[in-house]
Amino acid sequence: MSQTRIAVSNQKGGAGKTTTAINVAGALAERGHGVLLVDADPQGHATEGLGYEDEYDTEALSLYDVLIDIAETDRFPELIRHHEEFDVVPAHVQMFKLEGELTTARRREERLSMAFDSLEHEYDFVIVDCPPNLGPLVDNALLACRRVLIPAPTRTTAIRALEILFDQIEILAETFDVSIHPVALVANEVTTDSEAEKMLEWFDDVLGEGVPVFEVRKRVALQRAWNNGVSIFAHPEECDMTGVYDDVAAYLEGLNDE
Numbered sequence: 635m636s637q638t639r640i641a642v643s644n645q646k647g648g649a650g651k652t653t654t655a656i657n658v659a660g661a662l663a664e665r666g667h668g669v670l671l672v673d674a675d676p677q678g679h680a681t682e683g684l685g686y687e688d689e690y691d692t693e694a695l696s697l698y699d700v701l702i703d704i705a706e707t708d709r710f711p712e713l714i715r716h717h718e719e720f721d722v723v724p725a726h727v728q729m730f731k732l733e734g735e736l737t738t739a740r741r742r743e744e745r746l747s748m749a750f751d752s753l754e755h756e757y758d759f760v761i762v763d764c765p766p767n768l769g770p771l772v773d774n775a776l777l778a779c780r781r782v783l784i785p786a787p788t789r790t791t792a793i794r795a796l797e798i799l800f801d802q803i804e805i806l807a808e809t810f811d812v813s814i815h816p817v818a819l820v821a822n823e824v825t826t827d828s829e830a831e832k833m834l835e836w837f838d839d840v841l842g843e844g845v846p847v848f849e850v851r852k853r854v855a856l857q858r859a860w861n862n863g864v865s866i867f868a869h870p871e872e873c874d875m876t877g878v879y880d881d882v883a884a885y886l887e888g889l890n891d892e
Contacts, residue, residue, distance in 0.1 A: 639779035643764040646795035650822030652679040654785040655763040660865025661883035667758035669720035676729035685863035689724035696726035710749035736770040746774035788830035823852040
């Protein structure tokens with residue numbers, strides 16, 4: 635199997651990016667794949683949720699160092715930590731400075747791609763948890779992955795955020811002459827009200843038949859898994875949303891056949 639890279643992106647806060655990233659990574663690992671989860675969000679929610687709080691403000695080499703200095707991108711493998719389910723590259727608090735510092739840097743949008751090129755382990759999947767905004771870090775993730783898994787709430791406030799994300803994907807694709815496209819959408823905390831129903835219809839209309847929408851409902855077990863530093867697949871409590879994340883993983887497996 636060739637390596638599949640997925641950027642989990644939506645610049646709207648509270649869309650469920652990190653929950654999606656961790657549980658999709660867990661689902662893929664449960665299916666026997668080698669998975670690397672990269673926390674590219676300066677807020678470090680995945681880093682915290684997977685139990686790597688100490689890495690967030692370490693004085694040792696960090697993802698900030700690798701991305702800010704083009705000469706350090708080949709040291710990316712040194713950042714990998716071995717979680718019980720999958721491997722992890724933690725975020726670092728200094729990454730908040732990257733948005734400004736990369737603005738005028740040479741090959742600023744390609745630093746993460748260069749870092750991935752230095753990977754020695756042949757992961758089946760690389761999952762990148764993106765920041766809740768648009769900027770150099772998200773551009774890096776989109777260009778490095780070329781495939782985008784979009785988490786979104788089923789509220790009309792999500793419409794504008796997704797339209798802006800689609801515009802940015804189109805701009806990057808044209809600028810760098812590459813193909814970048816959404817592969818699926820995960821609708822988070824789906825409810826049974828009319829607004830949610832309309833948004834699910836809107837997702838289907840905008841994304842088209844080739845991009846499936848997976849519905850995840852709010853479950854306390856997902857938060858408890860987070861509190862235990864694991865995905866729902868390594869959490870002992872039963873949860874009906876486990877099947878949904880497994881469906882996402884099964885779908886992502888099929889991308890290698892395209």
